[in-house]
Amino acid sequence: MTALGFLYPGHFAEDDYPRIEQLLGSDIRVDLVHTDIGEDTHRLDALRELGSPRRLAAGVEDLRLAGAEAVVWACTSGSFVHGWEGAHEQVRALARTAGMPASSTSFAFVHAVRELGARRVAVAATYPDDVVGLFAEFLRAAGVDVVSVSGAGAATAAEVCGWGAEEVLAFAHRGDHAEADVVLLPDTALHTAAHVTALEGALAKPVLTANQVTVWEALRLVDRRVNAPELGTLFTKEPIVQV
Template sequence: MNPKMSSPKVGFLYPGYAAEDDYPRLGKMVNPNVDVELIITEFNEDAHTVEALSEMGSNRRIVDGTKHLVGKGVQSVLWTSTSASFVRGLEGIKEQIATLEEQLNVPASTTALAFVRAAKAIGAKRVALAATYPEDVALLFKVLLESFDIEVIQFASKGIITAAEVGTLQKDEVGNLAVENDCPDADALFIPDTALHSAEWIEDLEEAVQKPVLTANQVSFWEALRLTGQFTPQKGLGTLFKQELPKEGELDVIKS
């Protein structure tokens, strides 16, 4: 970012409490710092099931969350749940983005789509997927990735039902998840759950598997910052943050 420019301000709608503290932490890890507006959204049930996640990511929940960002001056906004986006399929993701943009009149995205764009940005075409979710939910993310020609060559699901439990996993457990579910032939390792802490461990995870690692909170923050138009390469947050953005248009992965 140009030091003469004011620090960007980004908004995140985050369902419940698990690893929400990663976002202000990420805001302080980049230079210059990014001002983070984090809104906790409500839902009926903390469960990694299609029914619960679909309700969690419904337009009603998103609209309710955006009300708390009106007038806050955010320059971009993210619906910050991977699973409560991809369970609704690509059309549901498009609807979530349209709702965010209509309510706040700023560029918007979701974590699920951020993974797709981040994969394109680092040139990852064949990936290993280490999911915390139950298998049926994790498979829906695999389907989404493959619809964008991102081949999942290694697939694992940890089978954790609640985001609250995922949020308790410590560095060694996350490291084991990465190492045990990597694949030598994969271009990158994906760990797709915003309930999982990762902000301070990405460099260690990449060192452990010797390849780029994309985590949900990392790609969400990257996407939000990218959408402000004020991204420049950063150290300490993995391969994704170290490189220049692709040429304009190369990350336009969906059509309106």
Template structure:
């Protein structure tokens, strides 16, 4: 029998950009989830491999986990896609292991959530609409390759800072999706947690006529999945309409 009690889920979020997506989605899921979000620190807001590696380092995650300790969470996500996949699979395993050991709950990262979400909706070929510079976007494509996910289209907006990404409005986000709706892709991936999307998920899918997976969407989905409280529902995109 599926657990129908409300979930209490934790997120470590670097800096400030689109963190309001998390309580918004927490309120929209059925039943509403209680969200505990901690802002983690970093040296530089930049979509570069060097800056992202520091942002997602064990020391930064440990700092965030200590701040989250004591909250009654049932799962936890490191919610930076790029400050996860740039470290490779070994780095991601280390991030997850660090959080699980310190917080004693199931943990994951947004990058891993993307891989699992693509599988959950039975997609085989994907298009990527990345806000990152091209070299970082290519690393996301390479990461997905470990899971036999074929990338048929890769686009990068070349935006350097998360702060700038967080200022993109609904029109800009939908235009980004439409511009990268590749005919041979089963789904479109928009991988930056600095990008707002929670309020526009149905409209994004309507605009391109196929599933859209966004970073903040898959992060909440993964947190609910990990604690066994993911329920099928409408209004949050195809991913949430898929039977867990």
């Protein structure tokens, strides 16, 4: 049994994780610990506090006791708002505190884009424009070519956690770009685990969603590969060999 640990802020789309665990169809256990969000807002100062060391450290002991082999901070905006170097320091501090490999959803997107061998991406983010812009900057710092960026202007996570399949699909359509190899939906408060294959079918290209890539990143940290077609191209594609 491989045990994966996740620190998830608040209570929004956390039911994606047991769904993903079921879809993996393997000896994978997903352990989720909820962190305190403070104020539910996509304001920059609040997002930086959301991923502060003290908030992340508070949930680590429960994951250790559960036997987690790796931990991922399951929040995109609470990591990339610190910038490329700041996000690295965030996961380094988390790894030191947890005593196990660590990462975040922001880095999961970068690694997943590389896994797919994608050169150009379109970003469809639920956040206000200033927050969306920081995510694009983060991706560009990683060498990712961001060809288009669109936001929904949602001020809180609560505004989007109730979106169903139709809303998610319409939003992804609006955020797609003809030159993009892949579309990114970077909000872990957005329910997407049940919609990945429908999204990819409708857009005719790979789609990376926050909770999907977060679990994939945890598997990457423990060097596990699981073929799970219902979780999209990311979970079926052979890894790109870096030369």
